[in-house]
Amino acid sequence: MSKSKSMIKKVTGFRLFLPLACLFLVLIINVIKTPSFFNITIQNGVLYGYIIDVINRGSELVIFAVGMTLVVAASGGTDISVGAVSALAGAVCCFVLSGGEQSTDFYHAPYLLGIIAAILIGMICGAWNGFLVAKLRIQPMVATLILFTAGRGIAQLITDGQMIYLRVDHFKMLGASIPGVPLPTPVFVAIIVVILTYILLKKTAIGLYIETVGCNSKAARLVGLNSTMIQFLTYTFCGICSGIAGLIITSRVYSIDANNAGLNLELDAILAVALGGNSLGGGKFSLLGSVIGAYTIQALTTTLYAMSISADQIPVYKAIVVVIIVTLQSPEFQKMRKALVAKISSGKTVKEAA
Amino acid sequence: MDNNAILTMRHISKNFPGVVALSDVDFTLRSGEIHALMGENGAGKSTLIKVLTGVEEFEAGNIRMQGMEHDIINKSPQMAQENGISTVYQEVNLCPNLSVAENLFIGREPKKAGMIDWKTMNKKSVEILGNLNIDIDVTRSLEHYSLALQQMIAIARAVDMSAKVLILDEPTSSLDEHEVEKLFQLMRQLKANGVGIVFVTHFLEQVYEICDRITVLRNGCLVGEYEVENLPRVQLVAKMMGKDFDDLSAIKKDQTACNKKECESIIEAKGLYHAGTIKPFDLVLKKGEVIGLSGLLGSGRSELARAIYGADKPDDGELFVKGTKILVSAPIDAMKHGMGYLPENRKEEGIIPELSVRENIVIALQAKKGMFKLLSKKEQEEFTDKYIELLQIKTASRETPIKQLSGGNQQKVILGRWLLTNPDFLILDEPTRGIDIGTKTEIQKLVLKLASEGMSVMFISSEIEEMIRTCSRMIVLRDGRKVGELEENELSQMSIMKAIAGGGENE
Numbered sequence: 068m069s070k071s072k073s074m075i076k077k078v079t080g081f082r083l084f085l086p087l088a089c090l091f092l093v094l095i096i097n098v099i100k101t102p103s104f105f106n107i108t109i110q111n112g113v114l115y116g117y118i119i120d121v122i123n124r125g126s127e128l129v130i131f132a133v134g135m136t137l138v139v140a141a142s143g144g145t146d147i148s149v150g151a152v153s154a155l156a157g158a159v160c161c162f163v164l165s166g167g168e169q170s171t172d173f174y175h176a177p178y179l180l181g182i183i184a185a186i187l188i189g190m191i192c193g194a195w196n197g198f199l200v201a202k203l204r205i206q207p208m209v210a211t212l213i214l215f216t217a218g219r220g221i222a223q224l225i226t227d228g229q230m231i232y233l234r235v236d237h238f239k240m241l242g243a244s245i246p247g248v249p250l251p252t253p254v255f256v257a258i259i260v261v262i263l264t265y266i267l268l269k270k271t272a273i274g275l276y277i278e279t280v281g282c283n284s285k286a287a288r289l290v291g292l293n294s295t296m297i298q299f300l301t302y303t304f305c306g307i308c309s310g311i312a313g314l315i316i317t318s319r320v321y322s323i324d325a326n327n328a329g330l331n332l333e334l335d336a337i338l339a340v341a342l343g344g345n346s347l348g349g350g351k352f353s354l355l356g357s358v359i360g361a362y363t364i365q366a367l368t369t370t371l372y373a374m375s376i377s378a379d380q381i382p383v384y385k386a387i388v389v390v391i392i393v394t395l396q397s398p399e400f401q402k403m404r405k406a407l408v409a410k411i412s413s414g415k416t417v418k419e420a421a
Numbered sequence: 422m423d424n425n426a427i428l429t430m431r432h433i434s435k436n437f438p439g440v441v442a443l444s445d446v447d448f449t450l451r452s453g454e455i456h457a458l459m460g461e462n463g464a465g466k467s468t469l470i471k472v473l474t475g476v477e478e479f480e481a482g483n484i485r486m487q488g489m490e491h492d493i494i495n496k497s498p499q500m501a502q503e504n505g506i507s508t509v510y511q512e513v514n515l516c517p518n519l520s521v522a523e524n525l526f527i528g529r530e531p532k533k534a535g536m537i538d539w540k541t542m543n544k545k546s547v548e549i550l551g552n553l554n555i556d557i558d559v560t561r562s563l564e565h566y567s568l569a570l571q572q573m574i575a576i577a578r579a580v581d582m583s584a585k586v587l588i589l590d591e592p593t594s595s596l597d598e599h600e601v602e603k604l605f606q607l608m609r610q611l612k613a614n615g616v617g618i619v620f621v622t623h624f625l626e627q628v629y630e631i632c633d634r635i636t637v638l639r640n641g642c643l644v645g646e647y648e649v650e651n652l653p654r655v656q657l658v659a660k661m662m663g664k665d666f667d668d669l670s671a672i673k674k675d676q677t678a679c680n681k682k683e684c685e686s687i688i689e690a691k692g693l694y695h696a697g698t699i700k701p702f703d704l705v706l707k708k709g710e711v712i713g714l715s716g717l718l719g720s721g722r723s724e725l726a727r728a729i730y731g732a733d734k735p736d737d738g739e740l741f742v743k744g745t746k747i748l749v750s751a752p753i754d755a756m757k758h759g760m761g762y763l764p765e766n767r768k769e770e771g772i773i774p775e776l777s778v779r780e781n782i783v784i785a786l787q788a789k790k791g792m793f794k795l796l797s798k799k800e801q802e803e804f805t806d807k808y809i810e811l812l813q814i815k816t817a818s819r820e821t822p823i824k825q826l827s828g829g830n831q832q833k834v835i836l837g838r839w840l841l842t843n844p845d846f847l848i849l850d851e852p853t854r855g856i857d858i859g860t861k862t863e864i865q866k867l868v869l870k871l872a873s874e875g876m877s878v879m880f881i882s883s884e885i886e887e888m889i890r891t892c893s894r895m896i897v898l899r900d901g902r903k904v905g906e907l908e909e910n911e912l913s914q915m916s917i918m919k920a921i922a923g924g925g926e927n928e
Contacts, residue, residue: 270795271792271793271795272787272788272790272791272792272793272794272795272796273792275780275783275784275787276787276788276792278773278775278776278780279773279776279780279784282773282774282775282776283769283770283772283773283774285769285770286764286769286770286771286772286773287773288732288751288752289730289732289752289762289764289770289771290752290784290785290788290838291751291752291753291756291785291788291789292753292784292788293751293753350775350776351775351776
């Protein structure tokens with residue numbers, strides 16, 4: 068009895084228990100609603116199925132969430148420009164590769180150059196946000212609002228207000244799949260971003276620095292940390308992530324539509340961080356939690372599509388589920404749950420004694 | 422049963438996970454008395470008050486207020502207030518940017534036709550404060566007034582909300598002597614009005630000056646309730662610590678390790694200046710010396726330390742470490758030259774609340790080493806265990822978040838953080854503030870031990886006795902200027918007071 072109890076305590080006390088439980092909940096609803104949810108088929112040597120779709124479509128969100136996690140942890144604020152920055156990065160990439168033409172079927176510049184240009188522009192945008200937040204001490208939401216609005220405008224300037232199409236098979240591979248590989252490429256990109264970030268956090272002291280600055284920036288300075296630099300770096304890193312995500316988004320549709328690329332994804336990214344059990348006030352964070360949060364959101368979106376709910380109505384259903392999940396994770400609810408568990412178990416022991 | 426008792430708490434018990442915070446504690450408060458609640462950190466004082474004011478729930482026992490038929494259980498501070506129990510904390514919980522009158526009436530503003538009746542509010546505020554002999558402009562914002570006045574305003578507010586029981590939790594920790602005296606006048610007046618006051622403090626002198634009775638707690642248990650005149654100081658301390666009184670004055674410095682003239686100078690400041698806080702300042706600090714900075718609050722004693730450490734960048738002046746000139750633009754530069762700094766405000770500038778004891782200890786060393794030289798998990802754990810043992814830090818484990826530790830243990834963690842960086846020069850700004858006597862003694866002993874091993878220490882404290890015991894030389898500041906320097910043989914309470922007050926000047 069007591070052994071099983073302590074076991075339950077151990078499991079529920081685990082930091083990622085709630086995010087995982089939420090993901091599980093969404094998946095179970097999926098299976099009930101769509102029994103074929105976990106079915107995987109192979110077509111043309113590529114895996115297909117709802118679950119593959121979730122993992123595939125969730126890639127951009129995972130990458131956004133990784134960057135957002137660090138920004139939130141270090142500054143206690145959010146970067147709301149990530150969607151717009153990804154559109155800008157996509158536009159720059161397409162512009163470089165198409166040589167300014169509106170539609171092309173061959174590269175005008177080396178592919179690698181396009182990739183580097185996109186990541187570089189993401190990094191510059193991130194650095195700009197970081198400068199405003201860390202150096203000038205502007206509220207993160209206000210500081211990143213600048214690129215949130217201006218980012219897509221700049222992208223339009225670059226593309227001259229038109230969509231740019233890159234009808235090159237090679238260009239599509241990043242967003243679709245590489246011949247002979249059964250899993251879509253974005254999955255690998257997301258995994259690589261997560262693993263590299265994880266290594267960076269584990270093998271250097273930057274993770275500890277970020278948590279320290281996020282918890283108490285005054286104390287952080289007095290123990291010899293450069294809070295400004297650390298916050299600046301997290302925003303820059305977040306910009307790089309946006310650049311990478313922008314590349315995937317562009318490649319999926321082998322074109323850039325500056326108005327719609329990455330639209331509203333910043334909100335999903337922030338939500339992913341919160342669903343991962345991270346405090347939006349900064350401080351301690353769990354990268355893995357955010358990744359789980361991102362997949363939860365994507366699973367939800369895919370479910371709603373699978374239930375053939377129209378794209379316009381999806382936000383409503385999403386909001387309902389999010390309310391439930393956030394409530395489940397709130398400290399007040401946790402208190403109530405604990406009180407309830409205590410009541411039940413004490414009732415049980417009384418019964419046993421009787 | 423005490424007829425005059427305004428508040429009785431009986432058999433109160435409370436458990437925190439793994440810890441018995443209160444076990445079968447009784448507490449009785451009479452109307453018109455000032456009752457000291459004493460005990461070391463972790464004795465259960467705060468928990469008892471939290472239970473009484475509804476911040477925490479209790480598991481067993483009952484609380485009864487005079488004139489009420491039934492036991493009361495306060496579920497929230499608001500409910501406690503409705504039952505006539507108000508609390509004023511060390512940190513004033515008012516809104517600094519609102520006016521004094523607004524602060525007095527926040528949440529219960531007098532209204533006229535649905536709008537706030539400013540005229541009545543200001544008039545009433547003047548009355549309330551007038552009754553307590555406080556004469557100030559109630560329309561100015563609260564932040565214009567000193568901390569002491571803010572505290573009195575908080576008390577006035579509490580009393581005006583028909584408090585029969587007033588709890589003062591360490592109200593004097595950040596006040597200077599003059600302000601304390603004012604606060605005491607106010608307390609005496611409230612006492613005459615029949616209010617029962619619970620006074621939580623670490624200062625023995627104050628207990629003997631103002632209190633009628635004392636309740637002593639230790640490790641969550643009641644030790645006893647005493648009349649002040651029947652309990653000599655030494656016995657009070659013995660009861661709090663539960664062991665024979667380790668006489669503080671028994672700590673004696675060894676003779677200063679070496680002749681000062683021969684000793685190498687560690688820190689030398691020339692014309693150090695920070696606009697608004699310190700005037701150009703010269704200072705020489707030798708190896709193995711414990712130098713005291715004394716003066717009233719705002720005299721520049723903390724500001725000088727901060728300027729040396731680079732916490733506030735000095736506007737002018739030169740700093741030499743072991744004879745070489747250095748540039749300090751941020752604390753990390755000072756750390757690289759072997760300095761460490763334990764800040765005055767532990768909560769705001771010292772601890773990193775959410776992080777573990779381990780992370781709080783290694784962070785300074787890790788910052789010094791740089792981002793890419795991560796201390797291995799094993800090293801971190803070894804260091805942490807070493808300082809937990811050396812400083813006898815009471816913590817459930819090394820992974821416990823520091824915010825769950827008591828104040829004294831938090832301070833020890835921060836001390837450990839700096840000792841781990843192995844500094845040549847350690848600045849301790851009020852290291853013993855808000856800490857129980859046992860830990861105080863330990864810290865003082867540690868300072869002397871470190872100095873005898875060759876570390877230079879700058880010691881800042883408002884308690885002159887403590888300074889006399891630990892310092893080998895003392896610098897007295899007033900208005901950001903050095904007004905006196907006392908050698909070890911000249912150190913006495915009288916000489917320091919004289920230097921602080923200033924010879925012959927009317928201040």
